[in-house]
Amino acid sequence: xxxxxxxxxxxxxxxxxxxxxxxxxxxxxxxxxxxxxxxxxxxxxxxxxxxxxxxxxxxxxxxxxxxxxxxxxxxxxxxxxxxxxxxxxxxxxxxxxxxxxxxxxxxxxxxxxxxxxxxxxxxxxxxxxxxxxxxxxxxxxxxxxxxxxxxxxxxxxxxxxxxxxxxxxxxxxxxxxxxxxxxxxxxxxxxxxxxxxxxxxxxxxxxxxxxxxxxxxxxxxxxxxxxxxxxxxxxxxxxxxxxxxxxxxxxxxxxxxxxxxxxxxxxxxxxxxxxxxxxxxxxxxxxxxxxxxxxxxxxxxxxxxxxxxxxxxxxxxxxxxxxxxxxxxxxxxxxxxxxxxxxxxxxxxxxxxxxxxxxxxxxxxxxxxxxxxxxxxxxxxxxxxxxxxxxxxxxxxxxxxxxxxxxxxxxxxxxxxxxxxxxxxxxxxxxxxxxxxxxxxxxxxxxxxxxxxxxxxxxxxxxxxxxxxxxxxxxxxxxxxxxxxxxxxxxxxxxxxxxxxxxxxxxxxxxxxxxxxxxxxxxxxxxxxxxxxxxxxxxxxxxxxxxxxxxxxxxxxxxxxxxxxxxxxxxxxxxxxxxxxxxxxxxxxxxxxx
Numbered sequence: 001x002x003x004x005x006x007x008x009x010x011x012x013x014x015x016x017x018x019x020x021x022x023x024x025x026x027x028x029x030x031x032x033x034x035x036x037x038x039x040x041x042x043x044x045x046x047x048x049x050x051x052x053x054x055x056x057x058x059x060x061x062x063x064x065x066x067x068x069x070x071x072x073x074x075x076x077x078x079x080x081x082x083x084x085x086x087x088x089x090x091x092x093x094x095x096x097x098x099x100x101x102x103x104x105x106x107x108x109x110x111x112x113x114x115x116x117x118x119x120x121x122x123x124x125x126x127x128x129x130x131x132x133x134x135x136x137x138x139x140x141x142x143x144x145x146x147x148x149x150x151x152x153x154x155x156x157x158x159x160x161x162x163x164x165x166x167x168x169x170x171x172x173x174x175x176x177x178x179x180x181x182x183x184x185x186x187x188x189x190x191x192x193x194x195x196x197x198x199x200x201x202x203x204x205x206x207x208x209x210x211x212x213x214x215x216x217x218x219x220x221x222x223x224x225x226x227x228x229x230x231x232x233x234x235x236x237x238x239x240x241x242x243x244x245x246x247x248x249x250x251x252x253x254x255x256x257x258x259x260x261x262x263x264x265x266x267x268x269x270x271x272x273x274x275x276x277x278x279x280x281x282x283x284x285x286x287x288x289x290x291x292x293x294x295x296x297x298x299x300x301x302x303x304x305x306x307x308x309x310x311x312x313x314x315x316x317x318x319x320x321x322x323x324x325x326x327x328x329x330x331x332x333x334x335x336x337x338x339x340x341x342x343x344x345x346x347x348x349x350x351x352x353x354x355x356x357x358x359x360x361x362x363x364x365x366x367x368x369x370x371x372x373x374x375x376x377x378x379x380x381x382x383x384x385x386x387x388x389x390x391x392x393x394x395x396x397x398x399x400x401x402x403x404x405x406x407x408x409x410x411x412x413x414x415x416x417x418x419x420x421x422x423x424x425x426x427x428x429x430x431x432x433x434x435x436x437x438x439x440x441x442x443x444x445x446x447x448x449x450x451x452x453x454x455x456x457x458x459x460x461x462x463x464x465x466x467x468x469x470x471x472x473x474x475x476x477x478x479x480x481x482x483x484x485x486x487x488x489x490x491x492x493x494x495x496x497x498x499x500x501x502x503x504x505x506x507x508x509x510x511x512x513x514x515x516x517x518x519x520x521x522x523x524x525x526x527x528x529x530x531x532x533x534x535x536x537x538x539x540x541x542x543x544x545x546x547x548x549x550x551x552x553x554x555x556x557x558x559x560x561x562x563x564x565x566x567x568x569x570x571x572x573x574x575x576x577x578x579x580x581x582x583x584x585x586x587x588x589x590x591x592x593x594x
Contacts, residue, residue, distance in 0.1 A: 025303075025310035031592055032302045040295040051284040059200075059260035059280075063273045064244065066198055066206060070191060071265035076152055077111050077186045081170040085182045089174045099126035113165055113185040117172075120147065120180065138183055142169035146181040149173065152458030153267070154562035156188065156216050162225050164188040164216060192217050195271065204275035209236055209266030235259040239270030248277060267274065312339055316344045320351060327355055328564075371545055435565055436479040442521060442586070443468045446505060449486045453494070469508050475588055483571075485559040488581050489525045492555070496580060498527025503527055510585070520568070520585040531576040533569060540572060 084105060088098060095117075104114045106128035117125040122143050145152035146169040154167040165185050172180035191208060195217040198206035207218040213231025215224045230236050234249055239261035246260040256277040262360060263270045314337075323334045334355055336348045457464055493503050504526040511519045532540065541560045563570045567587045574580040 022310070024313055025306045028163060028306035028309060029303060032306065033299060035270055037295065040291060040298075043106050044291045047287055047291065048281075048284050051287065052281065055280050055284075056258065056260070059258060059273055059275070060262070062198065062200075063206070063260045063262040063271050065270050066194065066273070067262040067264045068209065069194055070269070070271060071267065073191060073194060074153070074264065074267055074269075077109070077184065078153065078168055078170065080105070080109060080112075081115075081168055081182050081184060082151070084115075085170045085172040086182065088172045088182070092174075099128075101124075102126055102128040111186050113159075113163075113187055113188065115182065115184040118143065118181040119181060120178070122181075122564070123181065138169075138185075142167050142183055143181055146171045146183070147178055149178050154357065155212055156210050156214055156227075158225055158227065162221075164191075180262045186451075188216060192221075198273060201272070201279050203279050204273065206271060206273040208264075208269060208271050209240070211240065213240065216269065235261050235272050235274075236270070239263055239272055240268070247264065247389065252426065275298050279292060282580060283381050320348060323351065323355075327358065333359070342466050435481060437476045437478055439474050440477040440479045440482070441474050442477075442507065443473075445482050446486055446523070448544065449483055449490060450505075453487075453490055457503070460494055460497065462494060462497055463500075463502045464505070465502065466505045467507070469506070473507075473509070473521060473588075475586055477586065481562045482566075485562050485584070486523075486525070488555040488559050489584075492582075493525060493527035493580070496531075501528035501579075509588075519588045521588055523584045523586075524581055525584070526579060526581040528579040531578055532572070532574040532580055533576060537572060538576060541570075 084101060087093070087101065091097065093101065094567055098117045102117065106112050112128065115128040117127070119125055139152075139154050142152045142154060149171050151171075152167075152169040156164050156166055158164050165187050167183065168186055169181055169183045171178045172182060195206050195208050196219060198204075205219045208216040209214055209230065213229045213236055215228050215230065218224050231240065235247065238245070238247075240263075242263050244262040246258065248256065249259050250256050257274045258277055258280045259272060259274050261270055261272040319336060323336055326334050335352055339345075446466065450466060457461075490503065497503075504524075506524045506526075508522045508524075509519065510522050541556050560570050563584055563586070568585045570585075571583045572580065573583065
C-alpha cells in the first residue's frame with residue numbers, strides 16, 4: 001500500500017509540475033469555482049430567507065383574514081340583539097309583542113339558543129321559549145353591564161349537549177335611558193366550521209382562544225369540551241396581549257413549529273395557526289437541494305470546460321516544445337503553421353524565423369567544417385602519401401628485397417588503417433544517426449570497455465579504479481553508442497598519461513531538486529595526466545580541434561552529440577599537470593531498478 005501511495009503521489013506531482021494544461025486548468029477552476037460557489041451559497045441563503053419570510057407572511061395573512069371572519073361572526077348576534085333592543089324601545093312593545101319578536105328571532109337565527117327580555121330588576125318579561133320561565137343562570141355581570149348601557153359577552157361555556165356557547169347582553173334604551181335588558185345564549189358551533197376549515201398540508205391547524213386562554217375551537221374537540229386553558233403558551237400569551245405576528249417556537253417535546261396569530265377584532269379573543277417547520281419549509285429544502293444540484297452540475301461543466309480550455313491553450317505550446325526538441329536534435333526543417341495572431345502566434349512566428357536562421361547557420365557551419373575537413377584530410381593524405389609513395393614506386397624493382405618488403409608491410413597497412421579511422425569519424429560526424437534504445441546497465445558497458453583496454457593499461461602502467469554506487473541501476477540507452485563514448489574518453493585518458501598514472505571511474509545518482517526535475521546518473525572519468533590548458537577547454541568539443549598528433553579532432557564532438565541525443569550532457573574539469581575529469585550525466589526517466 002505504501003508503494004502504491006508513493007506512486008500515486010509521484011504521478012500527481014508529475015502531473016501538476018510537468019503538465020502546463022493542468023496548471024492552467026487549476027487556475028481556471030479557482031477563478032471560476034470560488035465565485036460560483038460563493039454566489040450559489042449567497043443565492044441559497046437569500047432564497048431560504050425569502051421563502052421563510054414568504055411562509056411567515058402568508059401564515060400571518062391567513063390568521064388576519066380568519067380573525068376578521070370570526071369577528072364578523074361574533075358581531076352578527078350582538079348586532080341583531082341591538083336591533084331588537086332598538087325595536088323594543090321604539091315600539092314600546094308589551095310582553096306579548098316582545099315574546100312574538102323573540103320567538104321569530106330564535107326561529108330565524110339558529111345562532112340564538114334562547115333569548116329573554118328582562119326588566120331593570122332582572123325579572124323576565126318575555127322569552128323565545130313559549131310559556132317558559134327563565135330557568136338558566138346567566139352571568140350576573142351580563143345584567144350589570146347592560147344596565148350601565150354597555151354590550152356584554154361572556155367567556156365560553158359548554159351546554160350539556162357539548163355545545164359551546166357565550167352569553168350576550170344588550171341594553172334597551174328609550175331617550176338615552178336604559179329601560180330593560182335583552183340577554184341571549186349564542187351557540188359557537190358555527191365558529192368550529194370557520195376555524196376547522198383552516199388547514200395547511202398535514203400539520204397546519206388553527207385554534208381559537210378566549211380572553212382567559214380557554215380553547216373555543218380546536219381540531220381536538222375533547223380539549224374544547226374540557227375547557228382546556230393554554231394561556232401559559234408563548235404564542236397564546238402574545239395574541240391575548242394584542243400582537244399580530246408570525247414566529248418560530250419549540251414545544252415541550254422539542255418539536256419546532258411556525259406559529260402565526262392575530263387578535264379577533266372588537267373582542268379579547270385570539271386565533272392561532274400552527275404548522276411544523278419541516279413541513280412549512282419543505283419547499284425551501286427542495287429549492288436548496290435543487291440549487292446544490294445546479295451548483296454541482298455547474299462545477300462539473302466548469303471542470304470540463306476548464307480542462308478543454310487549458311488543453312486548447314496549452315496545445316500550441318506543447319507543439320512548440322515538440323518542434324524545439326526536434327530542432328535540438330538537428331532537424332531544422334521544422335515549421336509550425338501560424339493560425340493565431342496573439343502572443344502565442346508571435347512566439348510561433350519567432351520560432352519559424354529562428355529555425356530558418358539556424359538552418360542557414362548550420363549550412364554555413366557545415367560548409368566551413370567541410371572546407372576545414374577537406375583541408376585537413378588533404379594535408380593528412382598528402383603526408384601519408386609522401387611517406388608511402390617511394391615504397392609504392394620502388395615496389396616493382398625491390399619486391400624481392402626482404403628488408404624492403406618488411407618495411408613496406410609495416411608502413412602501408414598502418415597508413416590505410418589511419419585513413420579508415422579518419423573516414424569513419426568523418427562519416428559519423430556528418431550523418432544523423434538514430435539511437436537504438438534498450439534497457440541498459442551502465443556498469444556492464446564500462447566494464448566491457450575496461451576489459452577490452454586491460455592490455456593497454458598494463459603496457460602503459462595505468463592503475464584503474466572503478467566504483468559503482470548504483471550497480472543495479474538501469475537506464476534507457478543505446479549500449480553500442482555509449483560504449484563508443486566511454487571508449488573515447490578512456491583512450492583520451494590513456495593518451496594523457498604517457499608515463500602511467502591512475503584512471504578513476506565512479507558512478508552516482510543525482511536526484512532533482514523538485515518533482516519536476518529529472519534524476520541523473522552521473523559518471524566521472526578522471527585521470528592523473530598532463531591536463532588541458534585553460535584556453536583549450538573552451539574549444540575542446542569543437543569539430544577538428546585536437547592537441548594530439550595524428551588526431552582528427554572529432555572524437556569528443558561525436559561523444560557529446562551521442563550524450564545529448566540521450567538527453568544528457570557532458571562537461572570537463574581540468575588542471576594542468578594535475579589531471580582531467582570528464583563528467584557525463586544521463587537522465588533517468590523513469591527510474592528503473594531490479
